[in-house]
Amino acid sequence: MKSEIRILGLxxxxxxxxxxxxxxxxxxxxxxxxxxxxxxxxxxxxxxxATSTCEHMIAKTRHAMQLKAILFxxxxxxxxxxxxxxxxxxxxxxxxxxxTRKKPDFEKIQxxxxxxxxxxxxxxDLLEKGSLQKIRTAHNPLFIKYKGITLAxxxxxxxxxTIRGAVPEPLRVAHVIASGISRGESYGKA
Amino acid sequence: MKSEIRILGLxxxxxxxxxxxxxxxxxxxxxxxxxxxxxxxxxxxxxxxATSTCEHMIAKTRHAMQLKAILFxxxxxxxxxxxxxxxxxxxxxxxxxxxTRKKPDFEKIQxxxxxxxxxxxxxxDLLEKGSLQKIRTAHNPLFIKYKGITLAxxxxxxxxxTIRGAVPEPLRVAHVIASGISRGESYGKA
Numbered sequence: 001m002k003s004e005i006r007i008l009g010l011x012x013x014x015x016x017x018x019x020x021x022x023x024x025x026x027x028x029x030x031x032x033x034x035x036x037x038x039x040x041x042x043x044x045x046x047x048x049x050a051t052s053t054c055e056h057m058i059a060k061t062r063h064a065m066q067l068k069a070i071l072f073x074x075x076x077x078x079x080x081x082x083x084x085x086x087x088x089x090x091x092x093x094x095x096x097x098x099x100t101r102k103k104p105d106f107e108k109i110q111x112x113x114x115x116x117x118x119x120x121x122x123x124x125d126l127l128e129k130g131s132l133q134k135i136r137t138a139h140n141p142l143f144i145k146y147k148g149i150t151l152a153x154x155x156x157x158x159x160x161x162t163i164r165g166a167v168p169e170p171l172r173v174a175h176v177i178a179s180g181i182s183r184g185e186s187y188g189k190a
Numbered sequence: 191m192k193s194e195i196r197i198l199g200l201x202x203x204x205x206x207x208x209x210x211x212x213x214x215x216x217x218x219x220x221x222x223x224x225x226x227x228x229x230x231x232x233x234x235x236x237x238x239x240a241t242s243t244c245e246h247m248i249a250k251t252r253h254a255m256q257l258k259a260i261l262f263x264x265x266x267x268x269x270x271x272x273x274x275x276x277x278x279x280x281x282x283x284x285x286x287x288x289x290t291r292k293k294p295d296f297e298k299i300q301x302x303x304x305x306x307x308x309x310x311x312x313x314x315d316l317l318e319k320g321s322l323q324k325i326r327t328a329h330n331p332l333f334i335k336y337k338g339i340t341l342a343x344x345x346x347x348x349x350x351x352t353i354r355g356a357v358p359e360p361l362r363v364a365h366v367i368a369s370g371i372s373r374g375e376s377y378g379k380a
Contacts, residue, residue, distance in 0.1 A: 025370075038376040040372075184229065
């Protein structure tokens with residue numbers, strides 16, 4: 001795999017209780033260092049529009065044809081607005097990887113969903129799609145799901161997209177931008 | 191000079207006739223590749239708050255003590271909201287460089303200012319502060335002004351902060367983010 005492949009990282013902005021929507025930032029990087037473009041859209045907090053909004057962001061960018069992978073920070077955005085990674089793969093035919101540093105606790109998530117949403121079962125089904133894999137990186141283990149590629153390819157993409165710490169650069173930079181816009185100054189995850 | 195120095199690039203977002211304010215994005219990079227942080231604030235279009243807003247962004251970032259230079263895309267933001275680079279240097283004691291690819295046409299600028307602002311003379315005086323220097327880069331000449339460093343240091347900072355094209359990375363990335371946020375997808379300058 002070439003080290004200069006284009007990868008899109010998508011992350012949401014931090015929000016507060018009084019907000020009804022939040023920003024989604026997409027960062028297209030070549031390999032792990034050169035920023036090609038930045039995408040922006042808005043989703044509803046605890047809504048059901050994250051999948052379609054992200055699909056739309058991917059479909060309309062002029063970089064779409066060059067993208068070799070789409071990275072998400074887990075499969076939720078804007079609270080419990082859940083990303084259907086199978087559907088994003090089906091619609092875009094670009095491989096999708098979700099990355100988290102902590103292993104999701106599905107029992108806890110189920111309780112939270114049941115307490116807040118009449119459609120909790122749908123949301124839980126979406127979240128439980130795909131098999132979670134623990135992979136080793138230079139520093140820490142990561143938990144990933146992937147669609148449209150092999151585990152070996154997913155690992156290779158994560159390795160080539162990461163400079164330091166555990167988070168691939170397109171996701172780290174998307175987070176830095178999203179939190180900078182929302183708060184005036186970014187606070188990173190490393 | 192170390193190649194890993196921290197540099198802040200500040201740029202405004204594109205805006206339309208109906209807007210009264212626009213976003214200012216700051217990008218703090220280590221050398222030409224690693225994004226340390228993103229800053230965000232808002233200025234008035236054709237207002238007089240660009241200098242104080244940028245000062246405030248610089249003063250409050252937790253990276254302030256590490257910054258070795260502040261780069262601007264010319265000395266105007268949000269239309270004719272003019273940046274007083276002398277004042278930013280006086281207040282922050284961080285060297286300031288303005289960078290443009292075209293030589294500013296001060297006669298044309300004066301006419302535009304006279305047609306729109308009762309305080310046009312103040313704005314023109316700010317814009318005419320400092321001496322404009324033409325420098326050679328790998329691709330194209332750049333026109334710069336600088337305060338708080340020597341011409342040789344300013345050139346060195348621009349060279350180490352640039353990957354390709356003429357625009358130093360902190361400014362290029364600030365522009366990509368600002369235009370991505372404003373338009374949904376960024377359109378670069380290269």
